[in-house]
Amino acid sequence: MTKRTTYLAASVAIFSGLLVLGWATHGTGIVKDDPERNIVIPEELTSELQVKAAYDGEKIWFRYRWPVERPSLFNDVLVYNDGNWEKRGGEALGPNPDFLTEDRVSMMIDDGSVPLFGRYGGYITIGDGLTTFTGTPETDEERTKYLPSTRTDPNDFETVLSESDLETLRAAGQFIDLWQWRSSRSNPIGLGDDGFVAEERGGDAGTGPYTTNWDSATNQPKYMFNPEVAGSTALQIDAVIAGDVGFNDTYYLSAETAIAFDPTYAWKNGDTIPRRYLRPTDGSRGDVVQPKKARWRNGFWDVTLVRDMDTGNPIDDKIFKDGGNYDLAFAVFRNASTMRWHYVTLPVSLGLEQPAQMVAERVAPGTEPDWTQPWTEITTFYPGQVTWGRLTDAQQHPGADRIAARVPVGVRHSEEQLALYGVQMEFAEEIKRQWIWTLIASLTLIVGLGININLLMRRREDVK
Amino acid sequence: MTARAMTQNIKMNAEKDDQMKRSRLIQQGRKIGLAAAALTLVATGAALAHSEGGGVTVAVDGAPSWSLSPVYHILVAHFPVGLWVTAYLFILIRTFSDSEFAVRLQKAIWPVAALGTLAGFVTYGLGLTIYPWSAITESPLGRNHILLATWTLSYWTVMSVLGYRFRRHLFEGGQRWVTFALATIGALVITVTGTLGGSLGGTPSLVTKSLSWIGWNVYMTFYLPTWMLVAFFAGAALLVAIGIAGWRRRA
Numbered sequence: 044m045t046k047r048t049t050y051l052a053a054s055v056a057i058f059s060g061l062l063v064l065g066w067a068t069h070g071t072g073i074v075k076d077d078p079e080r081n082i083v084i085p086e087e088l089t090s091e092l093q094v095k096a097a098y099d100g101e102k103i104w105f106r107y108r109w110p111v112e113r114p115s116l117f118n119d120v121l122v123y124n125d126g127n128w129e130k131r132g133g134e135a136l137g138p139n140p141d142f143l144t145e146d147r148v149s150m151m152i153d154d155g156s157v158p159l160f161g162r163y164g165g166y167i168t169i170g171d172g173l174t175t176f177t178g179t180p181e182t183d184e185e186r187t188k189y190l191p192s193t194r195t196d197p198n199d200f201e202t203v204l205s206e207s208d209l210e211t212l213r214a215a216g217q218f219i220d221l222w223q224w225r226s227s228r229s230n231p232i233g234l235g236d237d238g239f240v241a242e243e244r245g246g247d248a249g250t251g252p253y254t255t256n257w258d259s260a261t262n263q264p265k266y267m268f269n270p271e272v273a274g275s276t277a278l279q280i281d282a283v284i285a286g287d288v289g290f291n292d293t294y295y296l297s298a299e300t301a302i303a304f305d306p307t308y309a310w311k312n313g314d315t316i317p318r319r320y321l322r323p324t325d326g327s328r329g330d331v332v333q334p335k336k337a338r339w340r341n342g343f344w345d346v347t348l349v350r351d352m353d354t355g356n357p358i359d360d361k362i363f364k365d366g367g368n369y370d371l372a373f374a375v376f377r378n379a380s381t382m383r384w385h386y387v388t389l390p391v392s393l394g395l396e397q398p399a400q401m402v403a404e405r406v407a408p409g410t411e412p413d414w415t416q417p418w419t420e421i422t423t424f425y426p427g428q429v430t431w432g433r434l435t436d437a438q439q440h441p442g443a444d445r446i447a448a449r450v451p452v453g454v455r456h457s458e459e460q461l462a463l464y465g466v467q468m469e470f471a472e473e474i475k476r477q478w479i480w481t482l483i484a485s486l487t488l489i490v491g492l493g494i495n496i497n498l499l500m501r502r503r504e505d506v507k
Numbered sequence: 508m509t510a511r512a513m514t515q516n517i518k519m520n521a522e523k524d525d526q527m528k529r530s531r532l533i534q535q536g537r538k539i540g541l542a543a544a545a546l547t548l549v550a551t552g553a554a555l556a557h558s559e560g561g562g563v564t565v566a567v568d569g570a571p572s573w574s575l576s577p578v579y580h581i582l583v584a585h586f587p588v589g590l591w592v593t594a595y596l597f598i599l600i601r602t603f604s605d606s607e608f609a610v611r612l613q614k615a616i617w618p619v620a621a622l623g624t625l626a627g628f629v630t631y632g633l634g635l636t637i638y639p640w641s642a643i644t645e646s647p648l649g650r651n652h653i654l655l656a657t658w659t660l661s662y663w664t665v666m667s668v669l670g671y672r673f674r675r676h677l678f679e680g681g682q683r684w685v686t687f688a689l690a691t692i693g694a695l696v697i698t699v700t701g702t703l704g705g706s707l708g709g710t711p712s713l714v715t716k717s718l719s720w721i722g723w724n725v726y727m728t729f730y731l732p733t734w735m736l737v738a739f740f741a742g743a744a745l746l747v748a749i750g751i752a753g754w755r756r757r758a
Contacts, residue, residue, distance in 0.1 A: 048681035050753040054746055055688050061742045062692070065731050066722060072732035438569035441638040441646050447567040455709055463726045467647050477730040478650050484731065484739035485654070486661055491743030493665035496689070498750035500669065502676040 047499055054495045061488060069481075073473045074466060076137070080177045082469050083137025083384065088462035089424045090386050092148075092375055096403035097412035098352060098395055103363050103403065104334070104412050105222070106347045107148045107373070109423070113286060114339035115379045116294055118145040118227035121256070121264050122280050123314040128263055130318060131280070136175070139379040141284045145227035146339075147376035147385075148346055151240060154361045154369055156216025157190065161370035162451040164390035167191060168219070168240050169430050171198045175382045176428050177469065187244035191431055192217050198432035209242050213358050217241065220361040222331045224346050226339075228253040231295035232321045235331035235348045239359060247359040249326020256296060256320040258304075264316050266301040267308070268293060273300055277314035290338060297321040327356040334411065369393040371401070375423050386423035389453050389461075422458040427465020571639050577708065580633040587630055588701055590623030591663055594670075595694040601678050602687040613678065617670030624667045627660045647728040648707050654729055655700040662693050 076083045093108040119133030120143060132143020151168075153160045159167045168188035172179045179186065191197030192212060193204055204212070212218070218241035223229070229236055234252040238245055258265045267276045273293035288294050296317050304316075323329070330350050337346040352363035361369065373388045392399040401419040406412050437443040442455055456464075467474055597612040597619065634656065643649035666689065669677065677686040702714035706725055715725055723729065731739065 045681075046756065047753050048685075050749055051682065051685045054749050055685055057742055057746060057749075059688070059692070061739060064738065065735055068732055068735050069723065069729050070727050073730070435567075436569040437567045437571070438639050438641045439645050441642045441649055443642070444567050444570065460726045463724065464647060467728060471645065474647075474728050474730060475644060475650075477733075477736075478644075478654070478728050480733075480736050481730045482654055482657060484736045484743075485658060487743040488739045488746070489658065489661045489665060491746040493661075493668065495746040495750035496665070496669055496685070497672065498754040500673050500676065500682060500685075502673065503679050 047501055051496070051499045054492065054499065058488065058492050065485075073470050073477060078136055081136055081175050081179075082177060084466055084469075085137070085378070085380070085384060085425050087425075088466065089422055089459055090375065090377070092373055092386075092388065092421045092423050093418035094373070094391075094401060094421060095412075095414055095416055095418055096393060096401060097406050097414070097416075098363065098365070098403050099406045099408045099410060100365055101352060101408060102349055103352050103395075104347055104349045105150065106345070106412075106414060107150075107224075107375075108343050108345045108418065109148065109375045109377065110342055111146055111339060111344050111377045112342065113142060113378075114344065115139075115142045115144060115146050115226055116288065116290075117143050117283055117317065118225070119143060119318040120278075120280070120283065121316045121318050123277070123310045124312055128316075133318070134381055135379075137380060137384050139381075142286065142379045143284070144379040144381045145225050145376070146344060146379075147223060147225050147374075147381070148344070149221060149223040149374045149376075150348075151372045151374075152220040152222070152361045152369055153371075154216065154367065156361075157192075157219060158449075159191075160219060160372070161390050161392070162449060163431075163434075163446070164370075164372035164452070165374070165387050165426070166429065166434060166452065167431050168244075169426075170194070170200050171430050171432050172200050173383075188240055189242055189244070190217065190219070190240060193242040198430070203242050213241060216361075218358075220359075222348055222350070224333070224337070224348055225252075226337075226344070227295070227317070228319050228321070230333070230337050230346075232297055232323070233333045233336045234321075234324055234329070235333060235350075236324075237328050237331040237350070237360065247327035247330070247356065249328035250322070250324055251328050252324050253319045253321050256316065256318050261306070263306055264304045264318075266296050266320050267304045267316050268296065269300055269302045276305070276308055277310070277316050280313045280315045283315055295319075295321055327354065327359040330354045330356070330360060363395060365395055365405070366397060367395050368397050368399060369395075373421065373423065383426070383428070385425075387426050388421050388423050389458060390451075391419070391421060424458040424462035425465060426461065427468050429461075429465055429468050433468075569639070569642075574638065575633060575636040577637050580630060580637055581704070581708065583626065583633055584630045584701070584704060587623045587627035587663075588697055590619050590626060591659075591697050592694065594620040594623060594666075595690050595697075598677075598686060598690040602683050610675075613675060616677075617667060617674060620663060620670050621667040624660070624663050627663060631656055631660050646707075647726055648703065650728050651725055652700065652703040652707050655696060655703055659693075659696045659700045662696055666690065666693055 074084060090110060095106045097104045117132060120131050121128040122131050132139060132141060135144055151160070151165060155161065165188070168190060170189055170191070172186060173188065174182070174186045186200050189200070193209060195202040195204060218239050221238040221240055221244065223236040223238060225236065229252040232252065236251055237247045239247060256264050256266050270276050278288055278294065282288050293300050297320070301320065331348050332350070334347055334349050337344060354360045354362070363369070369392070371391045371393050373391070375386045377386065391401055393401050393403060395403045396405050404412065404416050433439045435443055435446055445455060594616050597616045601609045601613040601616070637643070638649065643653065676682065698714060699718065702712050703725060705712050706715050718725055
């Protein structure tokens with residue numbers, strides 16, 4: 044081998060080596076948690092949800108099952124510390140390390156009145172500047188999801204239509220029904236929570252299953268555990284965090300388990316009282332209930348919710364009719380995460396004994412479903428921070444024209460793809476900048492190789 | 508006839524031969540060019556006919572006032588891919604064979620590669636007209652396709668120049684293995700670029716999944732960490748330095 048050939052071989056080796064090294068290290072260095080910008084990336088980007096549905100002409104049941112490594116039975120608690128009651132848990136950026144954020148499942152329902160929903164699911168409810176989005180300043184009032192039709196500028200949270208316009212939309216069915224189940228704030232008393240997404244995400248008219256156990260006038264809880272029922276007036280924070288408090292313990296406050304707070308009691312540091320007091324629901328908000336309290340077993344929550352098919356509240360609820368078709372989208376909150384750190388699904392079609400992705404089975408009137416039908420397996424994914432405004436803007440999304448043409452999201456994107464896109468969207472500027480540099484650097488390398496080979500290659504006659 | 512006159516005669520004849528060969532080549536090139544242009548026109552017509560939509564035209568926020576349908580890019584993309592892959596096939600055959608057939612194929616390598624590169628530039632340009640730059644560079648798959656297309660085009664430009672300058676010498680001695688290695692890298696980048704285009708069009712292939720098995724989920728933007736960028740720039744400088752050192756040794 045001549046010296047020139049050795050140079051050539053070395054050059055090809057250097058080039059190939061850099062390519063291999065580039066391959067091995069690509070995609071690193073940018074995507075990482077950044078709490079200052081409200082960015083926390085879940086360890087798992089996708090998960091699974093199993094769902095079944097059944098109806099008897101009067102009632103409709105939905106059964107949900109999803110994996111949760113450790114169940115979270117508490118949402119937020121009050122902990123006694125040196126004479127003060129301090130709030131711990133509840134809302135957190137990403138997973139709550141103390142497991143003081145409850146598990147949840149929610150289901151959005153539409154009957155075709157919101158046609159975009161059946162194609163794009165929850166994406167249509169994500170406007171710009173929602174609470175916890177990067178760059179959104181903290182506001183007293185939560186900036187929740189909303190339907191674009193409820194704004195004069197769909198991308199501007201502040202441009203809500205007038206009350207009369209909103210009422211007109213509501214009467215036309217321009218809202219999404221929202222069922223929720225919460226492991227801490229509804230499950231212990233066997234209830235769900237009935238809400239909606241329209242100009243905001245809110246609860247239906249009536250009383251929800253929980254209230255706050257806090258008296259701001261006295262700066263102390265309103266209720267404590269009834270020692271005759273619970274065995275003590277409070278739990279211990281260490282036991283709560285360690286997961287030593289379970290279904291067989293009295294771990295929630297309700298009319299059956301609580302008494303009025305006694306400030307004269309000899310409270311000790313670490314004494315812990317739930318920050319929520321559970322109560323029976325009332326009105327339209329109480330439409331969604333559980334046939335029995337859900338339990339976490341063998342790594343899965345198994346939850347069933349039931350509601351009257353016709354609640355008599357058509358401006359709060361989507362009314363189910365025998366033979367009807369509906370659109371659903373689910374969200375699962377696991378690993379003690381809340382707010383936007385949830386796993387969502389693409390829209391799923393539901394048919395009541397009609398062809399659909401998920402078919403609700405008819406059972407004899409007055410009987411409970413036996414649940415012998417197979418589960419509908421649905422992939423859930425972390426959605427990141429992708430707004431409807433971005434998706435429908437051709438300057439920001441190459442698929443905006445497909446959305447305008449009403450091509451359903453599932454036709455173009457898989458859940459895994461959407462999860463990855465969601466994460467990358469949280470680092471859009473940084474990734475784009477690094478990508479451009481990668482383009483320049485790799486082009487330079489190829490040009491370098493071109494110069495190198497052209498200088499080193501030889502013709503046999505050159506040697507003579 | 509003196510020996511000098513004979514030599515002059517032979518020289519003149521050789522020049523004439525060269526001229527004839529050149530004009531034959533030019534004529535052949537014209538024919539190929541005309542045929543390629545006619546084919547492109549026919550195919551473009553077919554694409555136009557197929558792209559006629561119907562249905563309801565919808566306004567899209569932020570839509571550019573002018574853009575080309577992806578069908579043209581997709582249509583034209585087959586030319587460079589086909590030509591480059593053919594060039595690779597010829598290189599492959601020539602690398603492992605010194606037969607007359609292989610040597611004949613070798614003569615076609617640079618024109619085929621160069622035609623592919625020309626078609627590649629057209630394809631690249633057409634690709635950039637489909638979406639606004641701001642939009643396509645927001646899409647991880649779009650970014651990856653642009654990156655790989657840039658690699659493919661620049662790489663095969665280098666290969667075409669090499670093919671033109673060194674022709675049969677590419678396969679002399681140890682250089683044939685260098686040629687083979689370079690061409691194989693070229694074939695790989697074509698494959699990846701093509702499969703990314705397919706994924707962008709909504710039809711991911713097995714190659715897309717295979718890339719995921721070997722460490723790259725194509726739905727994640729391919730970017731290098733900063734230290735690797737530095738390594739790439741340094742590598743480019745090193746390659747040029749090695750090239751100059753080797754060239755000086757020859758001089």
